[in-house]
Amino acid sequence: MFTQLLTYEQFRFAFVNAVDEAEAKTLYETYPVPGAGRPLFQAAAANLNPRSAAKVDSRTLERGPMLIISGERDHTVPPAIVNASYKLQRRNTAVTELKRIAGRGHSLVFDSGWADVAEAALAFVKQHH
Numbered sequence: 001m002f003t004q005l006l007t008y009e010q011f012r013f014a015f016v017n018a019v020d021e022a023e024a025k026t027l028y029e030t031y032p033v034p035g036a037g038r039p040l041f042q043a044a045a046a047n048l049n050p051r052s053a054a055k056v057d058s059r060t061l062e063r064g065p066m067l068i069i070s071g072e073r074d075h076t077v078p079p080a081i082v083n084a085s086y087k088l089q090r091r092n093t094a095v096t097e098l099k100r101i102a103g104r105g106h107s108l109v110f111d112s113g114w115a116d117v118a119e120a121a122l123a124f125v126k127q128h129h
Helices: 008-014 021-030 037-045 079-089 114-128
Strands: 066-071 096-101
Touching (some): 008 021, 096 114
Parallel strands (some): 066 096
16 A cells, blocks of 8 residues: 655645645645545545445435535535535435535635634534434
């Protein structure tokens, strides 16, 4: 198994494209760690391989309410992927909602705008508990 550490340029594009340069550099110095490459490739190919370890059963009756939170400017999980996931999960009988956060990238939960995400999640939990 191999590990992969993103360069600053890769991290800037993939995760912190929606924050200013100073915050992007601070986040890069604080958060990136080497990670296993295999899960990334499994997730990327999950829809192509019916036996993928990353395959999700979207129709399971055991699933509770689901909130999908998306950054409008996310390069890693772009709107087309988010919309497809939302449509797939909507087939479930449980509540499924999509919250798009304007002007945000993939670093939703660890950049300076994390409170917006926390507030959206808390409101969802309060509504559907």
